[in-house]
Amino acid sequence: MNVAIDMGATTGSAHAMLDLEELLATRLLVQGNSGSGKSHLLRRLLEQSAPWVQQCIIDPEGDFVTLADKFGHVVVDAARTENELTRIAGRIRQHRVSVVLNLEGLDVEQQMRAAAAFLGGMFDADRDYWYPVLVVVDEAQLFAPSVAGEVSDEARKLSLGAMTNLMCRGRKRGLAGVIATQRLAKLAKNVAAEASNFLMGRTFLDIDMARAADLLGMEKRQAEQFRDLARGHFIALGPALSRRPLPVTIGDVETSARSTSPKLTPLPQASADAHDLIFTAAPEEARMPIRRPPPPAPTPTADILAQLSRPRPEAEAVPQSLFPEIDEAERDAQIDAIMVELLGDPDASFRSVAVLYQDFLVRCRIRRVPGEAPALPAFKRKLAVARVGLDRETAASSAWQQALALSESLADDIQGVFLVLAQAAVTAAPCPSDATLARLYGTHSASRARRLLTYFEERGLVVVRLDFRNNRVVAFPDLGCETSPGDPAGPDAMIEERPAAE
Numbered sequence: 001m002n003v004a005i006d007m008g009a010t011t012g013s014a015h016a017m018l019d020l021e022e023l024l025a026t027r028l029l030v031q032g033n034s035g036s037g038k039s040h041l042l043r044r045l046l047e048q049s050a051p052w053v054q055q056c057i058i059d060p061e062g063d064f065v066t067l068a069d070k071f072g073h074v075v076v077d078a079a080r081t082e083n084e085l086t087r088i089a090g091r092i093r094q095h096r097v098s099v100v101l102n103l104e105g106l107d108v109e110q111q112m113r114a115a116a117a118f119l120g121g122m123f124d125a126d127r128d129y130w131y132p133v134l135v136v137v138d139e140a141q142l143f144a145p146s147v148a149g150e151v152s153d154e155a156r157k158l159s160l161g162a163m164t165n166l167m168c169r170g171r172k173r174g175l176a177g178v179i180a181t182q183r184l185a186k187l188a189k190n191v192a193a194e195a196s197n198f199l200m201g202r203t204f205l206d207i208d209m210a211r212a213a214d215l216l217g218m219e220k221r222q223a224e225q226f227r228d229l230a231r232g233h234f235i236a237l238g239p240a241l242s243r244r245p246l247p248v249t250i251g252d253v254e255t256s257a258r259s260t261s262p263k264l265t266p267l268p269q270a271s272a273d274a275h276d277l278i279f280t281a282a283p284e285e286a287r288m289p290i291r292r293p294p295p296p297a298p299t300p301t302a303d304i305l306a307q308l309s310r311p312r313p314e315a316e317a318v319p320q321s322l323f324p325e326i327d328e329a330e331r332d333a334q335i336d337a338i339m340v341e342l343l344g345d346p347d348a349s350f351r352s353v354a355v356l357y358q359d360f361l362v363r364c365r366i367r368r369v370p371g372e373a374p375a376l377p378a379f380k381r382k383l384a385v386a387r388v389g390l391d392r393e394t395a396a397s398s399a400w401q402q403a404l405a406l407s408e409s410l411a412d413d414i415q416g417v418f419l420v421l422a423q424a425a426v427t428a429a430p431c432p433s434d435a436t437l438a439r440l441y442g443t444h445s446a447s448r449a450r451r452l453l454t455y456f457e458e459r460g461l462v463v464v465r466l467d468f469r470n471n472r473v474v475a476f477p478d479l480g481c482e483t484s485p486g487d488p489a490g491p492d493a494m495i496e497e498r499p500a501a502e
Contacts, residue, residue, distance in 0.1 A: 005048040007041075007236075008251035016248040020049055022240035023176060024132050027167060029192055030180040030234075031212055032201025037232040038180045039063055041199060042136055043253045045178070047071065049134060055098040056122065058115050058137040062104030063257040070255050071098070078103045078110075082117035089121025093129040108142060109151040112159035115143050119162035123173060130174040135166060140179035141186040160188060167194035184211045197238025199248070202229040216245050331370055338363045339386040352442065353380060353413075377412055384416035387440070390423060399426050399479045406461060406478060416440050417452055421462065421474050424483040431472045431486030439492055450488075 003020040010016045032038045043064070046055055050071040057064045057073075067073040076088060076099050085101075092099055101118050103111040115137075122133065137143060144163035148156060166177045168190070179195070181187045185207050192215075200212045203226040213223035216237045226235070236248045342360055351359075357379050364373045374382065384407070394400055403422035407415045417440045424431060434446035441449060453474070456462045463475040471485035 003049075003052050005045065006251065007044060007048070008232075008249045010249075011247055016236065016241070016246070018045070019240045020052055023178075023197060024053070024134070024174075025171060025176070026196035026239050027171075027176055027194060028178045028197040028199065028238070028240070029195035029215075030178070030199045030201070031184050031203065031208070032180075032182070032234070033203055033208075034182055035231060036201035036203075036229070037234075037250060038182075038201060039138065039257060040232055040253060041201075041234065041250045042138060042178070042180055043067075043255065043257070044250050046134075046136065047254055050098065053132055053134050054096050055134045055136065056092065057100045058103070058118070058135070058143070059100050060103045060111055060139045060142060062102050063138070064100050064136075065102055066255045066257065067098075067100060074099045076101050076118075078106060078114040078118070080114075082113060085114055085117040086121035086124075089118045090125050093122055093125040093131070093133065096131055108149075109155045112143055112151060112155045116155075116158040116162040119166055122175060123162070123165050123170065125173070130172075132174045132176065134176050134178060135170070136178045136180075137163070137166075138180050139182070140191070141181045141183060144179075144188040144191040146186055146188045160191075163188070163191050167191050184208050184215075195238075197236075197240045199234040199236050199241070200226060201234045202226060202231070218245060334367055334369050335364070335374070335382070336386070338367060338369070339382055343383075343386055343389075353383065356383065380412040381415065384412075384419050387416050387420065390427075394423075394426060397426065399481060402479055403476070414441065414452060414455075417449075418456065418461070421456075421483065422476060422479065424486075425474060425476050425479060425481045428481070428484055431474050431483040431488075433486060433490035433492065434488050435490070435492035 005018040005020050005023075007016045007018050030038050030041055042057075046057065046064070046067060047070075049055070050067075055073070057067070059065065064073075065075045068075050074097055076085075078085065078101055080088075101115070103114060106114060119135070122135070140163070143159045145156065145160070163177075163179075166175055167179070170177055177195070179187075179191070181192075183205070184192060185205070198212075198215055200216060203209050203212055209223040209226045210220060212226055213220060216235060229235070232250045234248050234250065236242050236246045237244070241248075338360060342356065342363065353376075357376055360379060361373055385404070390400065400422070403419065403426065407418050407422070410418055417437055420432060420437070420440055423429070432440075434449045437449035437452065438444060438446055441452060443449075453462070453464050457464055461476070461478070463477060465473050465475070467473060467485050469485065470488075472488045473482055473485050475482035
């Protein structure tokens with residue numbers, strides 16, 4: 001289907017027609033200094049083509065949101081997460097809705113990240129939704145800069161990659177890029193070079209005029225005409241516009257931008273109390289944030305060198321503490337003795353960790369243990385180790401020390417189960433039953449105990465197997481040992497009272 005868009009008038013009052021189908025295949029680059037009429041041109045193109053093709057506008061200043069009232073565009077506020085913008089872009093392609101991505105209010109780096117996420121979502125849409133979309137990017141030099149600026153390298157790479165995909169690989173996915181820039185010198189060359197249609201407006205800098213003339217195939221001496229172009233006047237070239245450079249005057253538009261060019265207005269009449277108006281604070285100013293004071297002046301180099309050359313003052317003697325120093329070894333021995341005493345209670349294995357911790361704190365106060373008592377996570381760790389009840393020789397072995405290191409990667413509530421299994425493997429004891437593991441885990445469900453073994457096995461900590469008598473054996477590859485066969489359905493092995501460590 002052939003659709004011709006009326007962009008305005010050419011020399012001799014003839015209509016300047018733009019072939020929309022050809023534009024979708026060959027893309028468009030618009031260049032002109034600030035005030036040359038680029039936004040007016042883009043608005044004319046969007047209004048004329050709105051009934052024929054889906055549109056997506058990347059709008060850094062919020063100028064194109066007014067299209068929503070007249071043509072039904074959906075305004076997408078970019079103040080969202082990058083994942084949200086990517087998913088929204090995918091749904092836009094699926095449902096073929098024209099949108100305006102409003103980047104107003106974000107700083108430059110946030111605008112680059114948001115635009116990259118949005119364009120990436122449109123680019124990565126499923127093949128079933130590769131319908132034609134006119135993607136208009138205003139101020140394209142912000143999203144595809146030719147050199148690194150003040151933004152981070154990561155944000156620049158993301159934005160530049162998305163713009164490159166749009167202009168270089170977007171055609172097969174139905175994405176037709178229309179990019180507008182104030183200066184060609186600030187726009188990445190690999191992005192600008194993919195456009196086959198050009199509309200060049202008023203330009204003053206020599207480097208931009210020379211590059212514009214080169215893109216239009218004009219001689220350098222003809223580049224001077226770009227300085228004389230009036231607002232809204234452009235030189236057009238390309239398969240969708242004209243085979244030769246053609247002056248075009250952009251026609252009128254139906255909508256207007258929220259921000260307009262400044263107009264001269266007469267000053268108000270001088271008030272008699274102008275002095276009071278300026279130097280008297282209004283009530284609402286009390287709620288305004290206070291401006292921070294300027295940073296202090298830098299220290300002169302001579303003063304810094306003088307400070308460095310001064311002799312270092314002698315360190316003051318540390319005053320002797322009024323409180324006696326805590327013997328850490330004695331304190332740890334007291335805490336270990338309390339843990340043994342706590343677990344010596346026959347009902348200790350059936351109490352919750354919270355109840356045991358309260359009992360532990362009371363016993364610490366009764367024994368007058370110096371310093372602060374261990375916090376709950378540290379208590380859980382000590383409880384898990386104390387429940388194993390190893391002798392000194394086994395506790396000092398390298399295999400047990402490695403088991404302790406492996407248990408630190410697990411949650412507090414399952415470290416005790418893991419250490420009991422490791423103790424059985426290190427000492428070649430029978431594998432504990434499901435009932436025993438369930439009680440250590442604080443439950444009566446044997447299936448939960450079996451799921452816990454599966455969790456250990458999925459993390460690569462253990463290998464569980466059954467022998468020919470259906471007894472369970474748990475091997476620890478990192479420790480190089482395994483338990484003796486044990487009946488999974490056996491009774492709960494009650495923890496007997498352990499003697500204090502020698």
